[in-house]
Amino acid sequence: MTVAARRTQAERSAATRALIIRATVDSLVELGHAGTTTLEVQRRAGVSRGALLHHFRSRAELLVAAVDELFAAQREAFYAAPKRRGIDEGIDALWRTFNSPLAVAADELWSAARNDAELREALARQNRALRDQVRDMAAEQWTDLVKHPNYEMVLLVVVDAMRGAARARVVRSDRATATRIAAWKRLTHLLLDDATSKRDGSAVGGR
Amino acid sequence: MTVAARRTQAERSAATRALIIRATVDSLVELGHAGTTTLEVQRRAGVSRGALLHHFRSRAELLVAAVDELFAAQREAFYAAPKRRGIDEGIDALWRTFNSPLAVAADELWSAARNDAELREALARQNRALRDQVRDMAAEQWTDLVKHPNYEMVLLVVVDAMRGAARARVVRSDRATATRIAAWKRLTHLLLDDATSKRDGSAVGGR
DNA sequence: CCGCTAACAGTCATCATTGACTGTTAATCC
DNA sequence: GGATTAACAGTCAATGATGACTGTTAGCGG
Numbered sequence: 001m002t003v004a005a006r007r008t009q010a011e012r013s014a015a016t017r018a019l020i021i022r023a024t025v026d027s028l029v030e031l032g033h034a035g036t037t038t039l040e041v042q043r044r045a046g047v048s049r050g051a052l053l054h055h056f057r058s059r060a061e062l063l064v065a066a067v068d069e070l071f072a073a074q075r076e077a078f079y080a081a082p083k084r085r086g087i088d089e090g091i092d093a094l095w096r097t098f099n100s101p102l103a104v105a106a107d108e109l110w111s112a113a114r115n116d117a118e119l120r121e122a123l124a125r126q127n128r129a130l131r132d133q134v135r136d137m138a139a140e141q142w143t144d145l146v147k148h149p150n151y152e153m154v155l156l157v158v159v160d161a162m163r164g165a166a167r168a169r170v171v172r173s174d175r176a177t178a179t180r181i182a183a184w185k186r187l188t189h190l191l192l193d194d195a196t197s198k199r200d201g202s203a204v205g206g207r
Numbered sequence: 208m209t210v211a212a213r214r215t216q217a218e219r220s221a222a223t224r225a226l227i228i229r230a231t232v233d234s235l236v237e238l239g240h241a242g243t244t245t246l247e248v249q250r251r252a253g254v255s256r257g258a259l260l261h262h263f264r265s266r267a268e269l270l271v272a273a274v275d276e277l278f279a280a281q282r283e284a285f286y287a288a289p290k291r292r293g294i295d296e297g298i299d300a301l302w303r304t305f306n307s308p309l310a311v312a313a314d315e316l317w318s319a320a321r322n323d324a325e326l327r328e329a330l331a332r333q334n335r336a337l338r339d340q341v342r343d344m345a346a347e348q349w350t351d352l353v354k355h356p357n358y359e360m361v362l363l364v365v366v367d368a369m370r371g372a373a374r375a376r377v378v379r380s381d382r383a384t385a386t387r388i389a390a391w392k393r394l395t396h397l398l399l400d401d402a403t404s405k406r407d408g409s410a411v412g413g414r
Numbered sequence: 415c416c417g418c419t420a421a422c423a424g425t426c427a428t429c430a431t432t433g434a435c436t437g438t439t440a441a442t443c444c
Numbered sequence: 445g446g447a448t449t450a451a452c453a454g455t456c457a458a459t460g461a462t463g464a465c466t467g468t469t470a471g472c473g474g
Contacts, residue, residue, distance in 0.1 A: 008441075008442090009440080009441050009442075009449095009450060009451070012440090012441085012450095012451070012452090013450080013451065013452095016451080016452080031322060032318075032319075032321055032322040033241075034240075034241055034319070034322070035322060037430080037431060037432085038431075038432070038433085039430080039431065039432085047452080047453090048452065048453045048454065049433090049453075049454065049455085050436095050437095050451085050452055050453045050454065051451075051452050051453070052452095053432095053433070053434085054450085054451060054452060055451090055452095057433085058432085058433075059431090059432075059433090108318075108321075110374060110375070110377075111239075111315075111318035112239075112241070113377055113378070114239055114315075114377050115238060115239040115241070115242060120377060120378060123378060124378035127375075127378065150397070152390075153390045153393060153394060154394075156386070156387060156390050157364060157365070157368045157387075157390055157391065157394055158364070158368075159371070160367070160368035160369075160371035160372045160375075160387065161364045161365075161367035161368040161371060162367075162371065163370075163371030163372075163374055163375065164366070164367035164368060164369065164370030164371030164372075164373075164374065165367045165370075165371075166371075167317060167370055167371065167374060168317070168334075168367075168370065170317070170320055170321050170327060171320070171327060171330060171331035171334065179363070180363060180364075180367065183359075183360045183363050183364055184364065186360060187360060187361075187364055187394075187398070190357075190398065191394070191397060191398070215471075215472090216419095216420060216421070216470080216471050216472075219420095219421070219422090219470090219471090220420080220421065220422095223421080223422080244460080244461060244462085245461075245462065245463085246460080246461065246462085254422080254423090255422065255423045255424065256423075256424065256425085256463090257421085257422055257423045257424065257465095257466095257467095258421075258422050258423075260462095260463065260464085261420085261421060261422060262421090262422095264463085265462085265463075266461090266462075266463090
């Protein structure tokens with residue numbers, strides 16, 4: 001039955017470990033933090049209890065590993081994304097990252113972190129690294145915009161706004177989301193794009 | 208032993224009900240959604256299991272009641288707040304509402320709502336009501352700003368940004384928060400306050 | 415003042431989750 | 445090629461949460 005070729009221990013170990021972490025992330029996306037029990041993970045991964053507890057001695061350890069994995073994936077996604085130049089494309093790309101399953105899973109952990117010091121520490125650490133990277137990549141892509149005196153302010157506000165919008169998305173319609181995206185773009189144009197700031201774009205409001 | 212004066216049944220009932228809900232909110236603030244078990248609530252409220260289950264037949268019912276209470280309290284807080292006129296005061300007041308224990312508890316429920324249709328429905332309903340009220344009160348206070356073509360856009364973005372900032376607050380320093388508040392104010396001034404938009408205020412950025 | 419019902423009090427069975435624990439297989443080292 | 449150890453497999457006891465269930469008391473209506 002051992003159809004698979006001989007594998008080294010390190011390979012086997014890494015494979016199951018990755019399998020478990022992937023199952024954890026999937027569970028976080030579908031069932032949330034509370035629903036992500038060690039039993040659920042082991043079912044999804046198709047591994048035994050022994051296997052799971054061999055790699056991660058506790059549920060907390062498993063979640064921390066998931067955090068690391070999530071942020072690493074986010075970083076890779078940023079690197080892999082095609083380079084954009086325009087403001088609108090930048091906003092769209094940024095918003096897309098907030099909608100990926102990775103972001104959903106991470107969000108779930110942010111919620112749990114308030115009452116879990118270990119998780120909070122892990123998230124804070126990874127978040128700093130990600131933020132610095134985003135900053136660098138943004139500077140790299142929008143060489144002209146970065147110099148604008150309003151740049152830091154706009155980036156700060158728009159990213160937070162996206163985070164907030166993502167949060168309430170569970171009860172929000174697509175239309176309401178579209179309105180927000182338009183608002184972010186218009187606001188960014190008004191404050192960063194001097195060429196556009198003169199011609200007043202179409203209204204963005206709406207009930 | 209019955210030192211207290213005779214009370215009508217309705218009074219007794221309402222009193223314990225309120226006691227239980229308050230305990231629920233407290234628990235949500237301190238221990239989060241996961242930590243808010245029916246046992247924890249009954250301990251905090253100092254009521255028996257029978258009392259708790261008499262008023263709320265399930266944990267879900269209890270949480271929905273907490274949602275209603277939280278939003279009602281938020282509404283009252285808005286009404287009770289002194290009327291403000293300036294942009295800075297408005298931003299400060301708005302941000303304060305995001306920091307109240309009520310908001311923390313509500314936040315905890317927003318997280319849980321993703322995997323709980325009943326809770327999600329309750330939150331959506333109350334959220335609509337609250338949003339409409341905030342809109343009305345804002346219009347009432349800033350009669351001049353409301354007419355500004357950028358008004359809707361700014362309100363949308365700033366409120367979302369606050370929501371997002373509140374979310375990551377668990378790992379954020381006070382300094383970082385102050386930077387954000389400054390950014391919101393400056394941005395609002397730039398886009399709504401035509402008098403201020405000419406003189407370019409001090410930079411708001413910073414690593 | 416008496417029967418009735420709402421408002422509790424307290425216990426219990428059931429179930430889910432966790433991590434410890436013991437047993438087994440397969441890779442690696444000498 | 446035998447010993448050793450990592451990588452699993454599978455079971456179990458302990459814990460904690462939930463809601464059902466039975467018993468008791470106090471207000472209320474007639």
